[in-house]
Amino acid sequence: MKRGSFQEMKSLNKSIILTKILNDGPISRAQIAKETKLTPPTVGTLVKELMDQKMVLESSQGVSKGGRKPTMLIINQKAYYMIGIDAGPSKIDAILTDLSGKVITNLEYKLSLPMTEEQFLTSLIDVTEAILKQSSEYVDDIIGIGVAMHGVVDAETGYSFYAPNLDLHNMPIADTLSNHFSYLVKVENDARALALAEKWFGQGKDSERLVVVNIGNGVGAGVTIDGELYRGESHIAGEIGHMTIDLHGERCTCGNRGCLQTLISGPAISARTKKLIDQGAATSLSQVEQLTAFDVFQAAEAGDLFAQEVLHDTGSYIGIGLTNLIHTLNPSQIVLDGGVSKAGKYILPTIKATIDERALTKTAKQTIINISELGDHSTALGAVALIIVELFAKNGEISI
Numbered sequence: 001m002k003r004g005s006f007q008e009m010k011s012l013n014k015s016i017i018l019t020k021i022l023n024d025g026p027i028s029r030a031q032i033a034k035e036t037k038l039t040p041p042t043v044g045t046l047v048k049e050l051m052d053q054k055m056v057l058e059s060s061q062g063v064s065k066g067g068r069k070p071t072m073l074i075i076n077q078k079a080y081y082m083i084g085i086d087a088g089p090s091k092i093d094a095i096l097t098d099l100s101g102k103v104i105t106n107l108e109y110k111l112s113l114p115m116t117e118e119q120f121l122t123s124l125i126d127v128t129e130a131i132l133k134q135s136s137e138y139v140d141d142i143i144g145i146g147v148a149m150h151g152v153v154d155a156e157t158g159y160s161f162y163a164p165n166l167d168l169h170n171m172p173i174a175d176t177l178s179n180h181f182s183y184l185v186k187v188e189n190d191a192r193a194l195a196l197a198e199k200w201f202g203q204g205k206d207s208e209r210l211v212v213v214n215i216g217n218g219v220g221a222g223v224t225i226d227g228e229l230y231r232g233e234s235h236i237a238g239e240i241g242h243m244t245i246d247l248h249g250e251r252c253t254c255g256n257r258g259c260l261q262t263l264i265s266g267p268a269i270s271a272r273t274k275k276l277i278d279q280g281a282a283t284s285l286s287q288v289e290q291l292t293a294f295d296v297f298q299a300a301e302a303g304d305l306f307a308q309e310v311l312h313d314t315g316s317y318i319g320i321g322l323t324n325l326i327h328t329l330n331p332s333q334i335v336l337d338g339g340v341s342k343a344g345k346y347i348l349p350t351i352k353a354t355i356d357e358r359a360l361t362k363t364a365k366q367t368i369i370n371i372s373e374l375g376d377h378s379t380a381l382g383a384v385a386l387i388i389v390e391l392f393a394k395n396g397e398i399s400i
């Protein structure tokens with residue numbers, strides 16, 4: 001597909017067929033007609049169009065119920081490609097993937113901080129240019145660029161209102177990139193992009209009410225309700241890192257006291273560890289200024305009982321936050337991502353025990369809690385999913 005050639009109106013029926021093949025493929029034309037209530041001739045015509053556009057392929061032959069074996073249809077995962085950008089706060093992670101989320105190429109770009117709004121936008125252009133250069137053989141089949149950005153983002157306009165960890169305001173990210181590259185550009189808050197990544201490529205495929213909680217330097221959640229991202233009235237839904245857990249707790253970056261983030265984020269774990277070492281905790285960890293949550297994890301792995309205890313306690317705090325989340329949203333599944341979730345072996349048992357102890361009902365206690373398996377590019381994959389969603393949406397901005 002050539003740049004900017006998105007004019008053709010996409011029919012609703014075509015997107016229904018495409019989504020059917022995505023969810024239930026390999027599937028025959030007859031089965032599609034039966035399950036979508038479209039007439040067999042309509043299905044035949046639209047499938048032919050989708051095959052002409054490379055989006056759908058005929059795969060193996062299905063099982064015959066007497067008569068000729070039906071030809072089965074699948075999505076052509078290599079029809080189109082997307083760029084996904086995980087933007088900051090300390091580095092930019094950019095990937096190029098096919099429709100299945102397979103990473104074809106990637107690059108990492110370190111941001112030199114502090115930086116101005118203009119410098120940040122220029123970095124995004126530089127990174128996009130670099131990944132396009134690495135992807136020259138796919139350029140004609142790239143259909144869009146997704147950007148996952150921390151902080152408060154207006155997904156409709158692709159505008160970043162406030163990026164607290166970079167202290168940047170009011171950046172027209174989508175306009176800047178689409179004016180420069182003539183691709184469709186979608187921008188979303190990073191935790192919400194992660195939720196979309198789990199929904200499309202991860203463990204959330206079959207969860208209609210999925211919450212993904214990112215626990216790293218900050219804490220945020222992406223909420224999906226009936227399969228759709230929930231953003232709230234003014235783009236701040238999911239800011240669970242700032243739910244108050246302890247009225248008289250530590251001061252948070254937001255100015256309040258005792259936010260969940262002050263108990264479970266990476267910096268919170270290292271701060272608590274340092275405090276306990278000062279109080280004489282028996283540990284192999286030495287008291288250093290740069291002690292990180294990863295050091296605590298490594299000590300736990302090496303058998304340090306104190307470090308293991310710190311992580312177990314962190315799991316209990318996470319469990320309290322998740323119980324609040326369960327009582328507010330009652331999701332079917334919660335997936336944990338971010339650096340802290342890599343200590344799953346130490347935090348998961350106490351997370352589950354806390355939920356079991358505190359949740360109101362038996363089914364609430366049994367809410368599925370998983371650790372993400374998407375790997376290092378999970379947020380960038382969420383950015384990719386922002387574009388794929390458009391391809392399958394009834395009124396998506398990409399028409400094929």
Ligand SMILES: [Zn+2]
Nearest residue numbers: 242252254259
């Ligand atoms: Zn806070």
